[in-house]
Amino acid sequence: xxxWSTLTSAQQVDALARPAMADSAKLRxxxxxxxxxxxxxxxxxxxxxxxxxDSPELTSLKLSIEKRDELAARVTPEVQDAIQTAFANVKQxxxxxxxxxxxxxxxxxxxxxxxxxxxxAVGLYIPGGSAPLPSTVMMLGVxxxxxxxxxxxxxxxxxxxxxxxxxIAFAAKCCGIGEIYLCGGAQAIxxxxxxxxxxxxxxxxxxxxxxxxxxxxxxxxxxxDGAAIDMPAGPSEVLVLADESADADFVASDLLSQxxxxxxxxxxxxxxxxxxxxxxxxxxxxxxxxxxxxSIASKAMENARYILTSSVNEAIAVSNxxxxxxxxxxxxxxxxxxxxxxxxxxxFLGPWSPESAGDYASGTNHVLPTYGYAxxxxxxxxxxxxxxxxxxxxxxxxxxNLGPAIMQLADAEGLDAHRNAVGYRLDKLNKxxx
Amino acid sequence: xxxWSTLTSAQQVDALARPAMADSAKLRxxxxxxxxxxxxxxxxxxxxxxxxxDSPELTSLKLSIEKRDELAARVTPEVQDAIQTAFANVKQxxxxxxxxxxxxxxxxxxxxxxxxxxxxAVGLYIPGGSAPLPSTVMMLGVxxxxxxxxxxxxxxxxxxxxxxxxxIAFAAKCCGIGEIYLCGGAQAIxxxxxxxxxxxxxxxxxxxxxxxxxxxxxxxxxxxDGAAIDMPAGPSEVLVLADESADADFVASDLLSQxxxxxxxxxxxxxxxxxxxxxxxxxxxxxxxxxxxxSIASKAMENARYILTSSVNEAIAVSNxxxxxxxxxxxxxxxxxxxxxxxxxxxFLGPWSPESAGDYASGTNHVLPTYGYAxxxxxxxxxxxxxxxxxxxxxxxxxxNLGPAIMQLADAEGLDAHRNAVGYRLDKLNKxxx
Numbered sequence: 001x002x003x004w005s006t007l008t009s010a011q012q013v014d015a016l017a018r019p020a021m022a023d024s025a026k027l028r029x030x031x032x033x034x035x036x037x038x039x040x041x042x043x044x045x046x047x048x049x050x051x052x053x054d055s056p057e058l059t060s061l062k063l064s065i066e067k068r069d070e071l072a073a074r075v076t077p078e079v080q081d082a083i084q085t086a087f088a089n090v091k092q093x094x095x096x097x098x099x100x101x102x103x104x105x106x107x108x109x110x111x112x113x114x115x116x117x118x119x120x121a122v123g124l125y126i127p128g129g130s131a132p133l134p135s136t137v138m139m140l141g142v143x144x145x146x147x148x149x150x151x152x153x154x155x156x157x158x159x160x161x162x163x164x165x166x167x168i169a170f171a172a173k174c175c176g177i178g179e180i181y182l183c184g185g186a187q188a189i190x191x192x193x194x195x196x197x198x199x200x201x202x203x204x205x206x207x208x209x210x211x212x213x214x215x216x217x218x219x220x221x222x223x224x225d226g227a228a229i230d231m232p233a234g235p236s237e238v239l240v241l242a243d244e245s246a247d248a249d250f251v252a253s254d255l256l257s258q259x260x261x262x263x264x265x266x267x268x269x270x271x272x273x274x275x276x277x278x279x280x281x282x283x284x285x286x287x288x289x290x291x292x293x294x295s296i297a298s299k300a301m302e303n304a305r306y307i308l309t310s311s312v313n314e315a316i317a318v319s320n321x322x323x324x325x326x327x328x329x330x331x332x333x334x335x336x337x338x339x340x341x342x343x344x345x346x347x348f349l350g351p352w353s354p355e356s357a358g359d360y361a362s363g364t365n366h367v368l369p370t371y372g373y374a375x376x377x378x379x380x381x382x383x384x385x386x387x388x389x390x391x392x393x394x395x396x397x398x399x400x401n402l403g404p405a406i407m408q409l410a411d412a413e414g415l416d417a418h419r420n421a422v423g424y425r426l427d428k429l430n431k432x433x434x
Numbered sequence: 435x436x437x438w439s440t441l442t443s444a445q446q447v448d449a450l451a452r453p454a455m456a457d458s459a460k461l462r463x464x465x466x467x468x469x470x471x472x473x474x475x476x477x478x479x480x481x482x483x484x485x486x487x488d489s490p491e492l493t494s495l496k497l498s499i500e501k502r503d504e505l506a507a508r509v510t511p512e513v514q515d516a517i518q519t520a521f522a523n524v525k526q527x528x529x530x531x532x533x534x535x536x537x538x539x540x541x542x543x544x545x546x547x548x549x550x551x552x553x554x555a556v557g558l559y560i561p562g563g564s565a566p567l568p569s570t571v572m573m574l575g576v577x578x579x580x581x582x583x584x585x586x587x588x589x590x591x592x593x594x595x596x597x598x599x600x601x602i603a604f605a606a607k608c609c610g611i612g613e614i615y616l617c618g619g620a621q622a623i624x625x626x627x628x629x630x631x632x633x634x635x636x637x638x639x640x641x642x643x644x645x646x647x648x649x650x651x652x653x654x655x656x657x658x659d660g661a662a663i664d665m666p667a668g669p670s671e672v673l674v675l676a677d678e679s680a681d682a683d684f685v686a687s688d689l690l691s692q693x694x695x696x697x698x699x700x701x702x703x704x705x706x707x708x709x710x711x712x713x714x715x716x717x718x719x720x721x722x723x724x725x726x727x728x729s730i731a732s733k734a735m736e737n738a739r740y741i742l743t744s745s746v747n748e749a750i751a752v753s754n755x756x757x758x759x760x761x762x763x764x765x766x767x768x769x770x771x772x773x774x775x776x777x778x779x780x781x782f783l784g785p786w787s788p789e790s791a792g793d794y795a796s797g798t799n800h801v802l803p804t805y806g807y808a809x810x811x812x813x814x815x816x817x818x819x820x821x822x823x824x825x826x827x828x829x830x831x832x833x834x835n836l837g838p839a840i841m842q843l844a845d846a847e848g849l850d851a852h853r854n855a856v857g858y859r860l861d862k863l864n865k866x867x868x
Contacts, residue, residue, distance in 0.1 A: 018658075021658060078842055079842055079843070079845075079846045081839070081842070082838075082839040082840075082842035082843045082846070083843065085541075085836070085839040086839060086843060088540075089540040089541055089544070089546075089836075092538060092540050093536075093538055093540055093546045093548075096536045096538045096548075097536060097548060099533075102527075102530045102531060104526060104527055104530045104797070106522075106523040106526050106527055106796065106797035107519075107523055107796075107797075110523070110791075110796050110797065112523075112527045112796055112797040112798050114527075114530075114531060114798075114815060117776075119809075119810060120776070120809070130848065131847045131848035131849065132846065132847065133847060134843070134846065134847070135843060135847065167846050167847075203809050203810035204810050218656060222652060222656070222666075224452075224455060224666075224668065224805055224806065224807075227810065228807075228810040228811060232656075232658075234658065247858075247862065249858045249862075250855070250858055250859060250862075253851060253854045253855035253857075253858050254855055256851035256854070256855075257849070257851045257852045257854075257855045259851070260849055260850065260851045260852070261849075287851070287854060290850070291850045291851055291854075292848065292850050293848070293849070293850065293851075297851065334827075335827065338825070342551075342554070344823060345823060345824075346823060346824045346825070346826070347823065347824070347825045347826075348825075348826055348827075349825060349826065349827035350827055350828070351859070352827075352828040352829060352830055352832060352833040352859060353826055353827055353828045354855035354856060354859065355852075355855065356840050356844055356849075356852035356853070356855045356856055357544075357826060357828055357833075357836065357840055357856075358824075358826050359852060360839070360840045360843040360844065360852075361836055361839050361840050361843065362540060362541075362544050362546055362826040362828065362836065363538070363540035363541075363544065363546040363826070364546050364548075364824040364825075364826050365824065371658055372658065373658075373662075374821075374823070375553075375554070375637050376553060376637040376638050376661065376662040376821065377662060377821070378821050378822035378823065379822055379823050379824050381548060381822055381824075383817065383822070387808075387810065387811070387812050388812035388813055388815055388817070389778060389779060389780060389781065389808070389812065389813050390779075390780045390781070390792075390798040390799065390813050390815075391772070391780070391781045391782075391783060391798075392780070392781075392782055392783070392787055392791060392792050392796040392797070392798050393768075393769065393782075393783035393784055393786075393787055394784070394786040394787045394791055394796070395786060396786055398786060399786040399791075402519070402523075402791065402795055402796065404516075405515070405516040405519040405520060405794070405795050406516075406790050406791060406794045406795050408512055408513055408515070408516035409513070409516050409517065409520060409568070409569060409794040409795065410790055410794065411513075412513050412516070412566065412568065412601050413565045413566065413567060413568070413569065413601075414564065414565035414726065414727070415565065415691070415694055415695075415727070415790075416694065416724070416725045416726050416727065417687060417690035417691045417693070417694045417721070417725055417727075417731065418691045418694070418788075418789075418790035418793060418794075419790070420687045420690070420691075420721060420725075421684070421687035421688055421690075421691045421788035421789065421790045422788060422790055422791075423687075424681075424683045424684055424687050425684060425785070425786060425788065428681065428683075428684075
C-alpha cells in the first residue's frame with residue numbers, strides 16, 4: 001500500500017512509472033531486416049517467415065471466402081449470438097460517430113467546405129497467440145465497415161493447420177471482410193504497408209500486437225513508402241478509482257481482468273479507503289488462485305499498485321497524472337466526478353460497468369491509448385478510418401472582396417507570385433467591367 | 435511536355451515522382467544529438483543553440499507580453515486589417531468544425547458516450563527564414579484557440595536583434611498566444627517536447643519547418659517522453675488540373691506561387707490541352723522574370739511538369755495517383771468534377787480560387803498533407819487540437835441484459851477474469867433479488 005501524501009513529487013512519479021518499453025537496438029534491427037526482406041522479395045519472404053514462425057506447411061497466404069465461411073460455421077450458436085450482440089452495439093455506437101460535412105460562406109462569395117471521406121484501403125492486424133480475439137476483429141472491422149472503406153484487409157497468423165480461429169472467421173464475416181491473409185508479426189505489417197503481389201498495399205494499419213508488430217508499425221509509419229498507423233502502443237493498463245462504497249470483489253475482478261492480458265499489464269487501485277485496499281488485496285488473492293491464466297496474471301499483479309489518498313479528489317489527481325488507458329470509477333457518485341477527470345482512454349462509470357463490458361460489447365472501442373498517450377491521442381473511433389479535406393471556391397465577387405487582403409498578406413510575407421495570382425485575376429475582372 | 439498516354443506504368447510513376455526527402459544518417463544523428471543536449475541540459479542548451487544559429491546576444495528565451503504588444507503595434511494599419519480579415523475567416527471556418535459529443539443507449543441500460551476535449555498544451559512552431567509567416571501563426575493559433583487549449587506555446591527563431599517579426603507578434607496577439615519563446619530548429623522542438631525550466635512540456639507539436647525541424651518532430655513523436663505531432667511533412671506542392679477554358683496567366687501564377695516557396699517545391703500542370711501547356715509555359719517565363727524570389731522559383735520550376743492527357747477524366751486519374759497537397763481545378767465545370775477527385779489536401783475550385791486564397795484568407799487551413807500523404811492523412815483542422823474519449827455506464831438492468839454475452843465472449847477468448855468481473859456482479863444482483 002502506497003500512502004500518496006507521504007511521497008515526494010519524485011516518489012509520486014516513480015509510483016506511477018510504467019514498465020520500460022521493449023526498445024532495444026536488436027529489436028529495431030531485426031524488424032528493419034524483416035521489412036527489407038518483404039520490400040525486396042515480397043510474398044516469398046512473407047511465406048518464409050510465416051512457415052518459420054507460425055505454420056510450417058503453409059503454401060498460400062490467401063484465405064478464401066469459402067474457407068472463411070466454412071470456419072465461421074464451426075462457431076457454436078451461443079458464441080455466434082454473443083458476437084452478434086456485441087457487433088450490433090459496436091456498430092450502433094460507431095454509426096453515431098458519422099461526421100457532418102461542413103459548408104460555410106466566410107466572406108460574401110467565398111465558400112469553404114470540409115468533407116469527410118473513408119480511407120480507401122485499411123489493414124487490420126489481429127494477433128494470434130494463446131486465445132482467438134474476435135472482439136478485436138469487431139473493434140477494427142466495424143468502424144472500417146461503417147466508414148465505407150473500399151478495401152478491408154485482415155492479417156492474422158495461421159495455426160499449424162493453416163487455419164485461423166473460427167471465431168475470427170465469424171467476426172470477419174460479420175464485418176464484411178473478404179481479404180484475409182494468413183500471416184502475422186512484422187512480416188504482415190510490412191506486407192500491408194509496402195504491398196506484395198498477393199497483398200495490395202493499404203493506406204493505414206490498425207490493431208494491437210507484440211513488440212515486433214508494434215516496432216514494425218512504428219517503422220512503416222516513418223516511411224513515405226509505408227503506411228499510417230492507428231496510434232503508438234504500450235502494455236495495457238487499468239486504473240480503478242474507488243471510495244469506501246466500492247465492492248472489493250468487483251474491484252479485484254477488474255484489476256485481474258487487466259492482469260490476465262499479459263505479464264506487463266498494469267493494474268492500479270487508487271482510493272481514499274485503507275479498508276478497501278485490504279479487502280481488495282484479500283479478494284485478489286482468492287480470485288487469482290482460480291484463474292486459468294494464473295501465471296500471467298500473478299506476474300502482472302506483482303507490479304500492481306494500491307495507492308491510498310487522503311480524498312477522492314486527490315485520487316482523481318493521481319489518475320489525471322497517470323492518464324490511464326482504462327479508468328474504472330466506483331465511487332458513491334461516479335458520474336458526478338466526470339468534470340474533474342482529465343485524461344483517460346475510456347471511462348467505466350459505476351459498479352455495473354466492468355472493463356470487460358467495454359472490451360467486448362457495450363459499443364465503445366477497446367483500442368485505446370496506453371502508456372500515458374491518453375494525454376494526447378484519442379480512443380479509436382470512426383474518424384480514424386476517415387480523412388478530412390477542404391475545398392474553397394471563390395466567385396468573382398469573392399475574389400473582389402477578399403483579393404485585396406490576400407495581396408496585403410502576400411506582400412507582408414514577401415511572396416510576389418502569391419500576390420500576382422490575385423493581381424492577374426483582379427485585373428481581368430476590372431477589364432471585364434470596362 | 436509529357437504525353438501521359440504514351441508512357442508505360444513505370445514511366446508514369448516516374449513522371450509523378452517526388453524529390454527524395456532529406457533522410458540522411460547525418461541529419462538523424464545531428465538532430466538526435468540536439469535532442470539529447472536539450473534533454474540533459476535544458477534551457478542552457480536551447481540558449482546556446484539559439485545564440486549559435488539565430489541571435490548571438492540572446493540572454494532570455496522568453497518574449498514578454500509587453501514586448502509582444504510593442505512589436506505588434508509596429509505593424510502597419512493595412513497589414514493589421516488584412517491579418518484581421520484572414521483571422522475572422524479562419525476562425526469562422528474552424529468554429530464550424532466544433533464536434534458534437536455523442537450519447538447513445540446501445541442496449542437497454544447500457545449508455546455509451548464519446549466526448550471531445552481540447553488538448554491541454556499545444557506547441558506551435560513558426561519558422562524563421564527570409565520572410566515572416568503571420569499566416570502560419572493563424573493557421574495553428576486559431577484552431578488552438580477555438581478548441582480551447584489551456585496552453586498555446588509558440589516557438590520561433592529570433593533575429594539578431596533578439597526580436598521576432600512584428601507581423602508574427604500581431605498574429606499571436608490576435609490568437610491570444612501569450613507564451614512566446616525565442617528559439618527555433620530542432621532545439622525548439624526538443625524544448626517543447628521534453629520541457630525545460632522555462633518552457634513547460636506540451637502534448638502535441640504543430641507546424642512546418644526545415645529538415646531539422648521535420649526530423650526533430652519525427653524523433654520526438656517516436657518517444658514516450660516526447661510529444662505527438664500534427665503530420666509527417668515533405669516539400670510543398672501544387673497540381674493544377676485544367677482544360678482549354680483555363681486562363682494561362684492564372685495557371686502560371688498559381689504554379690509560380692508554389693514554386694516561390696522553396697527550390698524543392700513541386701508544380702505540376704495536368705491538362706488535356708496542348709495549347710494551354712504552350713501558353714502557360716510562355717506565361718511562366720514572362721512572370722518568373724519579375725519575381726523577387728526569382729532564383730528560388732526558377733530552381734523549383736526546373737522540376738515543374740507539364741502533363742498532357744487525352745481527356746479531363748484521365749487528368750483527374752493522374753491527380754488521384756499523385757494525391758497533391760494543393761489541387762487547383764480550372765475546368766469548364768470544376769465543381770462537377772468533385773465526385774471524381776479522390777485524394778487531395780485542399781481543393782481550389784474554379785478560376786477565382788488561387789492557392790494564395792487558401793494560403794492566407796479564405797478560411798481553410800493551409801497546413802496540409804504533402805508528399806502523397808493526402809491518401810491517408812487529413813488537412814489540419816480543429817479536431818487535431820482535440821482528443822476523443824469514451825464513457826460507458828451500465829445500470830443494473832444493463833448488466834443483466836449484456837452480462838451473458840460478455841461472459842460468452844470472455845469464455846471464447848479464454849479470459850476467466852473478464853468473465854468473473856461480470857459473474858460476481860450478476861451474482862450480487864441475483865442475491866439482491868432473493
